[in-house]
Amino acid sequence: MRHTIRLWYDDLREVRGLERLGPEPEETDELIVSDLEVRLESLTQAKELLLSLFDEAESESLEYLPSVVAGFEFDRLRDEMDLGQEGLCALADDGEGGAIGAALAFRIVGPERSIGRIVFLFVRKEFRQMGLGKAMLGVLTDGFRAEGTHALILDSALVPYDFAASLERLGYRPYGARALHHFE
Numbered sequence: 001m002r003h004t005i006r007l008w009y010d011d012l013r014e015v016r017g018l019e020r021l022g023p024e025p026e027e028t029d030e031l032i033v034s035d036l037e038v039r040l041e042s043l044t045q046a047k048e049l050l051l052s053l054f055d056e057a058e059s060e061s062l063e064y065l066p067s068v069v070a071g072f073e074f075d076r077l078r079d080e081m082d083l084g085q086e087g088l089c090a091l092a093d094d095g096e097g098g099a100i101g102a103a104l105a106f107r108i109v110g111p112e113r114s115i116g117r118i119v120f121l122f123v124r125k126e127f128r129q130m131g132l133g134k135a136m137l138g139v140l141t142d143g144f145r146a147e148g149t150h151a152l153i154l155d156s157a158l159v160p161y162d163f164a165a166s167l168e169r170l171g172y173r174p175y176g177a178r179a180l181h182h183f184e
Contacts, residue, residue, distance in 0.1 A: 006021070009021070036092055036093065036095075036100075036132070037092070037093040037095075038090055038091065038092050038093070038132070038135045038136055038139050039090070039091055039093065039139070040088060040089070040090055040091075040139050040140070040142075040143045041088075041089050041091055042086075042087065042088065042089070043081065043085070043086070043087030043088070043089055043104065043106075045089075046089035046091055046102065046104075047081065049091060049098065049099040049102065050081070050089060050099075050102055050104060050120070052098065052099070053099060053101070053102050053122050053124075054074060054077070054078070054120075056122075056124065057074075057120075057122040057158060058070060058071075058074045060125070061073070061074075061158055064160070064161070065157070065180075066180075066182045069157070069180060069182070073156075073157050073158055074158075077119060077120060077158070080106065080119065081104075085106045085107070086106065086107045087104055087105060087106045087107070088104075088105050088107070088116070088140060088143050088144065089102055089103065089104045089105075090102065090103040090135075090136035090137070090139040090140045090143075091136075092123065092127070092132050092135070092136060100123065100124045100127045100132070101122060101123035101124060101127060101132045101133070101136060102120065102121075102122060102136070103118060103120065103121045103122075103133075103136040103137060103139075103140050104118070104119055104120040104121075105117055105118040105119065105140050105144070105152070106119060107144075107147075107149070113150040113151075114147075114148065114149050114150060115149060115150060115151045115152065115153060116140065116144040116149050116151070116152045116153070117152075117153050117155050118137070118140065118152060118153065118154045118155065118156065119155060119156050120156055120158060121133060121136065121137070121154070121156060121158075121159050121163070122158070123136075133163050134166075134170060137170060140152070152172075154167065154172055157178060
């Protein structure tokens with residue numbers, strides 16, 4: 001039925017002197033599941049791949065953050081990794097032993113509950129808008145839920161604003177505020 005309606009609509013466009021619409025965009029959710037592996041690893045297993053993505057993400061962050069802030073955020077992130085905390089990492093495999101994206105979260109275990117704190121989420125530019133960020137967050141969510149974690153917090157100044165705007169659709173609610181006043 002969808003195809004018939006599309007043809008009818010294209011015929012109407014043509015009568016009015018407009019171009020036909022052309023083929024529908026490919027659904028990428030299924031492409032990711034079938035063609036790209038997103039896997040969950042411990043921080044220890046994923047550390048090398050994460051560090052290679054950090055360099056790329058840090059360079060890119062200079063497009064929207066002052067260098068002093070970008071340096072502070074990445075230094076803090078590297079320090080947290082070196083503290084030996086338990087962490088989980090969702091990696092989007094490039095098929096050649098590398099990664100095209102990663103999401104890193106630390107466990108925070110308290111006396112009555114535990115939470116996961118997502119501190120890094122990055123997808124290489126040429127692979128964005130394919131649903132990889134969503135897929136990696138889903139893998140992290142499933143991993144923490146299976147461990148009995150009560151909540152996930154996304155706590156990173158390094159998540160691009162355009163992706164941050166879509167977090168509510170993924171079940172995240174904004175709380176608190178983080179703002180920057182930069183003196184030139």
